[in-house]
Amino acid sequence: MSLQPLDELPKHSLSINRALLSVSDKTDIMPLAQALHRAGVEIISTGGTGRKIREADIPVTDVSEITGFEECLDGRVKTLHPLIHGGLLGRTSHDPDVREMNRLDIKPIELVVVNLYPFKKTISDPDCTPAVATENIDIGGPTMIRAAAKNFAHVCVLTSPRQYSGFIETLEKDSAIPFAQRRQWATDAFNHTANYDAHIANYFNDLTANGDEQPDQLNISLPKSQSLRYGENPHQQAAVYGYQDEFIDCFHGKQLSYNNFLDVDSALRLIADFQDAPPTCAIFKHTVPCGIASDEQLHKAWDKAFQTDTKSPFGGIVVVNRELDLATARAIDEIFTEIIIAPSYEEEALSLLKQKKNRRLIRQQKQLSQTAENQFRSIFGGALSQKSDFRVVTEADLKVVTERQPTQKEILDMLFSWKVVKHVKSNAIVYAKDQQTIGIGTGQTSRVEASQIAIAKAKEEGLSIEGTAIASDAFFPFPDGVEAAAAAGATAVIQPGGSIRDEQVIEAADKLGLSMVFTGKRLFRH
Template sequence: GRVKTLHPKVHGGILGRRGTDDSAMNEHGITPIDLVAVNLYPFEQTVANPDCDLATAIENIDIGGPTMVRSSAKNHKWVTIVVNAGDYGRILDEMQSNANVVSDQTRFELALAAFEHTAHYDGAIANYLGSLKADGERTAFPRTFNTQFIKVQEMRYGENPHQQAAFYKEANPAEPSVSTATQLQGKALSFNNVADTDAALECVKSFRQPACVIVKHANPCGVAVGSSITEAYERAFQTDPTSAFGGIIAFNQALDEVTARAIVDKQFVEVIIAPGASAAAISIVGEKKNVRLLTCEQWGERVAGFDYKRVNGGLLVQDRDNGMITQDDLKVVTKRAPTAEEMQDLMFCWQVAKYVKSNAIVYAKGLQTIGIGAGQMSRVYSAKIAGIKAEDEGLTVPGSVMASDAFFPFRDGIDAAAKAGIRAVIQPGGSIRDEEVIAAADEADVAMVFTGMRHFRH
């Protein structure tokens, strides 16, 4: 039946205060319980099954288990509560070395873990029930949104020195990320280091060929692919050496000796992150003691999940932008279609534009960014800045391609790009002035394709 552990002799034995409740416990034949280990019903695993119905979910809501957990945690002065099998070993070791006694500090830590555990469990139940609609279908966004993050570290300060900060991670991160990374050397990560490293790593995950992404202030300042990660790094650095100084470098392959040497000899860098690192590479980066070297293991396909944006008094929640396009999804809207080489570059710079703050414009040639215009309030100025940056670094714009994260509201962005020598453009389309924009491209013999997908990033 449903009622097994909800009994006075169980909870009396758990909650009884030694030395205070002894006579009452003896009167009712209640034996003190000193240690409780509980595995709750697998509610989250059950409702994760797409075939799970409400009746099955309800039967997997544990009642007696959480009750024992909370009772034990409340009375942790005398009772040891264990909710994580990973703790069994250390508790047994402590008991064996301490005459079967668990220390006050350990009991307190276990009690805290127990309350965190039941809070997460109840939150999952509330999320599930709150997501059910009248017709039995589920919405992705429950009535109340409950989630739990675990503190990784406290930081010296936040985005600015007058702000306090800490870094938290999800209880079970779904894929390798900055939150799962191992730091092999260097100073502790700062608040801005974490944000920028995340931006760099998530961008470099988009590429299958050896790739490098260099980020400054959460924006890519150089991205390239190559025959090796060394070549990719050299080409990414070439885009904007000035901004790369003190930046974050991410790779989609393990850091090797040659690439590590190229970085250390060429520039000051805050963080390097890659799926792995050779012993020789680690030794070379170690020449710069303050450089933070992180490895995060190799990733697979992108995993669905939520993104959050805090606003004053509230939280915006949305699906992660995992939207992808293939060449078959593109619609050629101009008289001239892109050449095969232009198409390859268009697909490359579209992947980059997704990770540049809006309004985002990316110039690229030969699978290398040559100019990036980020975060401008008008799209035409982002286009102009991309051209200026390319010119400042001596990179050739004529013959390059351009990506825009959103549609061009006016023809001026195309006019500016054509004047700079851009030969092909990729953009979502969808403006009420699309025909005017297409006409501008045709007048300049610029090929243009529509993706039908926008990638705003704020």
């Protein structure tokens, strides 16, 4: 096989004499066809695309007229023919190719306009069957796109209606398409087919998965949503990829930064666990919750959340699970906040909050827990993948292990604190009472130290640990953890259990008159 290195490829502008148009998404295809017709370009097409162009009285040559072979197998085979792909892959600047094309009567095709069967849209329908999904796997389209993109030195390829206006403008101005533009569109084409194949592969990975088993191949293909000014720090370049617009609408304030996206992600994951709870407010700082509370009224939930830590919320993130009303907006507006997230806003609340131009206001459009997803983290030489944890523990999941049964109030406080500790960095301890965080200890190497920090912060804010429930994200390895909690005033403990010293911990709880429950689920967050 003879190869031409990239630095030897001809870099001339390309005149368009013949174009092949075959698109599933026919958005704006007519203005493009009309521009090609005005430029004297012969248009080759297939099926529905050809019919649409003919309806506008624009001459079209059907692919079957060129190949001498009719479409067959219910349209599965149309363009897979040497007279088509020879025209796409032939190097018109390479004399041996030109002589062979002349011998075989293959005419060059300088423009390919193709987009693919809507596979992703098809499988998003909950009623989609594997048979329907399989029929929406495009074969001819990706083959033509890849052929044209490989031969971008001699062929121009368009894969999105967004590219048409730029192509038309260049064609009408210069009567030819420059090398750099063809190479960029070829790059877009390869990304387009890579993304398409990733969705197909992931669909079949899920279809053939054995339970929750992770796939043998990790395929991540996400379009760039936007470039960011910088990453975690100003000297780091960054961008965000994916479909954030499905979940949030940042409709006011500055563009979200790299760190803002991390904060918003943490906030959305926590509030997903409170979507069926009473009005709830959570305050975050650097992806860590510093105050959470639920109440019958949202502004009271804010007051209780703020009481947990009155220092950290400055410059923080606020998320609520109800429409943000004026009373709550006024309370939040008393301090500087970077971001406010709510499912909706009262008009009067918006008028108040929009007075600060740089504060980001976000409308949450979709709950994270409505989509099953994997979580990915990059590591040396690759990535880690795990299933997201959107499971909410209920009273039925609790196993009482102490002599004293918890009161109903203690159960409610334990369940509340358990929801919160799930989103606190390990080692994590949360004290809660009356659906309010009283003290949060996060990210310590010792569970006792995490508890000490939570108690110290509560005392600093003038909050009493007396009568609280304490949640621990992992088991207490020694009795000292529950002993410290009892000494501080806690009366109920919720933890996963599973330590080899569980019996010692339970015995200590019984001696101290504590009620303790096991959930059987650990909540490490690294």
